[in-house]
Each structure stands twice: as C-alpha cells, then as structure tokens.
Amino acid sequence: MPRPPAALSTPAINGSDVDLTPKIRLVFIGDVRRVQLRPQLTRGWVAVAVAMVLLVLVGLQVAASSAGFQGPLHSLISDYVATPKSATVSWVGLGVAMVGLSNRCRILALSVAAALDVVFAAERVLRGGVFTFGNGPLIVLTGLALVAWRRWAGAECTTALRGIALGLLLIRARKVGDTWLRITATVRPTVMDKYALLADHALAQPSWLLGRLVDAGGPILNAVLHWVYIELPVAAMVVAVYQLRNVSASGWPRHFLVRTFLLLGLIGPVTYVLFPLVGPDFAFGSAGRGFQVGDYWPHVVPPVDLSPGALAFDGTTARNCMPSMHTAWALAVFIHSRGGPRWLRLGGAFWLACTIAATLGFGYHYGVDLVAGAVLCLTVESALREPAQGQSWSRMGLAAFGAAFLAVLLVCCRYLAEAMARYPLLFGPLIIETMVVFSTVFYATFFAQPIRADTTVVGVGTLSVRSSFAAARGSSTR
16 A cells, blocks of 8 residues: 655654544644634624614614604614714714725715715705705615625625624614613603712712803803713714724724723613613703702702602603713723824823713713713723733723622612711712722723833843833933
C-alpha cells in the first residue's frame, strides 16, 4: 500500500512512522462545518430578534388602541406617509446607518432622503398641515435594507445591514418608548411626588434652586437648554458616528454608544411603573392642570409634610421621572466622547452639563431622579465594558454594586423619605459620597491606565526598558 506524503507523516517514534492523515482530515472537516454553521446561527438569531421586535410592537399597538391613543405601528405609518412625530429621530437613525455604507452610497442616500423630505413637507404646507420633516430618512432606510438584503453580498452586505438595523432599531425604540409613557399614565393613576419631595430635602432641593436660576437667566438661556434637552439624539448620533466611522475597513468595535442607549431604554422605563413621578413643575407647579398640590415651583419650597401619601393625577401625563433617562443618556454620551478628539470631549461635557441644568431647571425631575439615572448609566456601562488591564474589579462586580445602590436608593425614597427630610445632613452626604465612590471605582476600572503617563515602556522580546519623562523634563530646563 502506498505511504502517505511526507508532509502528513511524523518522524519515527520507536522505529515506526505515525500517520496523521485521518486526524488532520477530521479537524479540517470540523472547521468547515463550524464556518458553515456560523452564518446559519447568525441568520437564526436575526430572525428571532426581528420576531421579538414585531411581537412587542404588535402587543403595544393593541394596548394603545384599547386605551384610545396612538400606538407604535400607527406612529410608524404616520412617519412613512403622514406627519412624522419627530423630525430628528428618523435623521438620527439614517445617520447611524451611514457608517456601514460606502461614500457613494452615503451621498446618494442622504440626497434622496433630503429630496423626499422637501417634497413631503411642501405637500403638507400646501394642504395646510404642519411644516416638519422626517419622512424621507425613514423611507430611505427601509429602501436601503431591501437593497442590501437582495442585491449585496459578503462583508459589504453584513456591514451595511448591521448599520441599517441599528438605525431602524433606534427609531422603533423611540416609538416603543412613546407608547410606554402613555401606558404609565394609564396603569398608575396616582404618583409619589410627595415622597420624592421629602427625599430631595437631603439634597437641598436642587430643582427649586436650578429653577430659579434658569428663570433668572432669561429667554436665551432657556432656549439653549431647551434645545439641548430636546436634541439629545443628535449628540448621541455624532458620538456614535465617530465611534463607528471605520467599521467598513476595521470591523465593528466590541462596545459603542448605541448598545448602551438601547439597553438603558429597555431597563430604565420599567422603574417608571414601580416609582411613578411626574416632576416638580407638574406636582407642585403651574403645569399640573388642576391636579397639583399647589403653585409652589420654582419660587417657594412646599411646607414639609412628614406624612406623605400618593397623589391622584391625570391619565395623560407620563410618569417618567424616576430614574432620569435624559441624565442617563447624556452621561453615556459624555463617557463615550472621552475617547474622541478635543472637540468631541468638550461637546460631551457641554451636553451633560446643559442636560442636568435643563432637567432640574425646567422642573422635570427631582435631584434623586438624576442620581438614579447616573447610577443606572454607570451600572449598564459596567456590565457592557471590559475592565482595563491589571484592574482587580470585575465588570459584573461593579454592575452588581450599581444595581444594589439603585435598589437601596429607591427603597429609601419610598420608605425612608420622612427620615431623609428629618436628617438631611446624614442622608445627603451619604448619597453623594456613595455616588463619588461608585464613579471613582468606575473610572479606575475602565479608564485608568496601567502605566503612568510620564513613563514609556518599550518591549523588546522579554526585555522592558522604562524611561522617566521627569528626567527628560529636568534636562530640558537646563
């Protein structure tokens, strides 16, 4: 019998050659099967994800129709052929989808979307409708998905479809969120703002303080803060596009802003039902439409009531205060902008500062809402990120700490609100110090460098040469 080729034989062992041909063939066939199996698994997960999204949309639409308000599917149809609910969200979704396309496709898609938007807006104005935009980008996004699925192949198709899916998912998530806000008002007829007011005594009532400052700032400051608050998706798109700008050439990063945004939007609104709040301006100000305790906000802090109770409120105002999702999302934008150039870092810091000022200064949130939103953001980020090299804290350990912190904060606001008002010098510093510790450990775990900035490490084989920047700085002064 002929011997196998020399390349498939080993040197003699105990005087005999060992034939490895069957083993090599089995490994090779196994690799082929795994390569063939991966696309099938990917397509299976995609089908499952699409089915789940459709089930959620249909379920929420049924609930919305039963309650007598517009649901997510109805809102989507309006965005396609009628008056869009938001002129920004569709463009944000299209902007995120652009990261997976070639420059030629980007120019063509943006041009067609802009032209369609102009046509739809002109038609609405001519028949006496609202002057707004948003139809074009959603139509183009849908067309891109069909073209990529039917005509493109290989890595080009995969990259394009992933970007398009993220863009469409952001738009769908906004529709789901809008419907959920209406549901919170339906299922929770009473709110717990009296408890939040007492708890905020531990934080020196920041909403009343910022409310007076914003009111004194005049219409220009008011307009700037209002624009920043409303256009948070634009800031998120800029940071996300910067993070994903090279996916066509370098592949997708393991973690990026859109993942955090979507997960925050999935987890945070659940707490709206557990701890329903409407905000200072609604419960204690002029926006309450007759359901408010009194017209106190922002100039007069209501009298301390150490026997709080639930407050009956209308069936349309969303119970969307605890936690502050605007704070959580703005903090996520700030965190993800840290890896960018100077202009991006400054923009992230500006958006976070203005969002905090707006959430409190417009009477939308209490101070404890903002703390809860920040804790939620850091907890979600901890679960999604990989720790820096050499750090002892695990991401799940830090996420568990954040989840426990958030749970304790909610319990305190509900069951220890009276004690928080009686002993603000105990609870206030305790909340702030815990937040500082959590933020510091988060930074040390995910952003601290294992090597000092003034030390350079040059590795050659197993040899490391460390040179101190301080010595060079000393020599330069001579």
